[in-house]
Amino acid sequence: MSKGLFITATGTDIGKTYVTALLVKKLREANFNAGYYKAALSGADNIAESDAGFVNRIANIHQDEQTLLSYLYKNAVSPHLAAKIEGNPVEKDTVISDYATVQKNYDYVTVEGSGGIICPIRYDDKAKYFLTDIIKWLHLPTLIIADAGLGTINSVVLTVEYLKHQNIKVQGIILNNYTGGIMQEDNIKMIEDLTDIPVIALVKPNDKDIDIDAKFLASLYL
Ligand SMILES: Nc1ncnc2c1ncn2[C@@H]1O[C@H](COP(=O)(O)OP(=O)(O)OP(=O)(O)O)[C@@H](O)[C@H]1O
Numbered sequence: 001m002s003k004g005l006f007i008t009a010t011g012t013d014i015g016k017t018y019v020t021a022l023l024v025k026k027l028r029e030a031n032f033n034a035g036y037y038k039a040a041l042s043g044a045d046n047i048a049e050s051d052a053g054f055v056n057r058i059a060n061i062h063q064d065e066q067t068l069l070s071y072l073y074k075n076a077v078s079p080h081l082a083a084k085i086e087g088n089p090v091e092k093d094t095v096i097s098d099y100a101t102v103q104k105n106y107d108y109v110t111v112e113g114s115g116g117i118i119c120p121i122r123y124d125d126k127a128k129y130f131l132t133d134i135i136k137w138l139h140l141p142t143l144i145i146a147d148a149g150l151g152t153i154n155s156v157v158l159t160v161e162y163l164k165h166q167n168i169k170v171q172g173i174i175l176n177n178y179t180g181g182i183m184q185e186d187n188i189k190m191i192e193d194l195t196d197i198p199v200i201a202l203v204k205p206n207d208k209d210i211d212i213d214a215k216f217l218a219s220l221y222l
């Protein structure tokens with residue numbers, strides 16, 4: 001049976017797509033049949049130039065483009081606002097059935113979120129959906145991507161507390177753009193102490209591989 005893991009972050013542009021590409025690549029190089037899915041993507045003209053196209057290329061998935069995501073909006077704003085501008089708001093049934101299609105073809109599906117954990121996905125008279133609704137519809141545990149630098153203690157603890165409040169499982173934290181030094185080393189310790197969630201990997205600027213055991217990584221998918 002196919003398993004999944006939802007990649008969220010402390011905000012937009014933190015590196016969800018960059019790190020997801022390395023994670024899926026790691027799984028595939030260890031012969032795990034790993035694929036990708038993103039429900040709502042905003043700020044791209046086409047799939048190839050989007051987050052989904054990037055992960056498909058870097059991780060060598062060769063996944064059918066149409067199955068990588070459900071909604072593509074051109075405007076680089078939150079999906080709820082993009083849908084107000086462009087139409088085509090997110091439908092729950094579409095997300096659930098598109099994810100099931102990816103699950104049919106891949107044993108380990110990495111699902112990328114949009115923005116940070118409180119990203120509105122649809123906000124109109126008919127429905128109000130947030131990222132956390134998607135996580136719950138798909139019954140996924142999460143992995144948090146955060147910046148390694150100054151300010152990350154606050155952002156990570158707030159994100160973890162919100163996820164706990166929503167009864168969503170957090171499997172680990174990955175710090176991105178890690179360059180070392182006393183402050184960034186202390187960030188790791190403080191984040192682990194304050195959240196009780198392990199920092200499972202560090203990604204440096206321009207890293208082409210992620211230092212994590214593929215079997216351990218696969219064990220985080222539920
Ligand atoms: N470790 C890294 N080394 C080099 N470039 C990076 C690294 N992490 C992120 N980037 C770059 O920073 C930018 C933002 O990263 P990314 O697109 O992965 O963010 P995101 O969290 O997926 O954003 P969104 O909320 O739009 O999905 C991209 O141009 C990406 O290539």
Ligand SMILES: C[C@H](N)[C@H](N)CCCCCC(=O)O
Pocket residue numbers: 012013041042043075076077078079114115116118119120
């Ligand atoms: C367009 C951008 N790159 C993201 N995909 C969407 C970010 C939405 C953030 C919403 C917010 O928290 O204010």
Ligand SMILES: [Mg+2]
Pocket residue numbers: 016017018051112
């Ligand atoms: Mg992204």
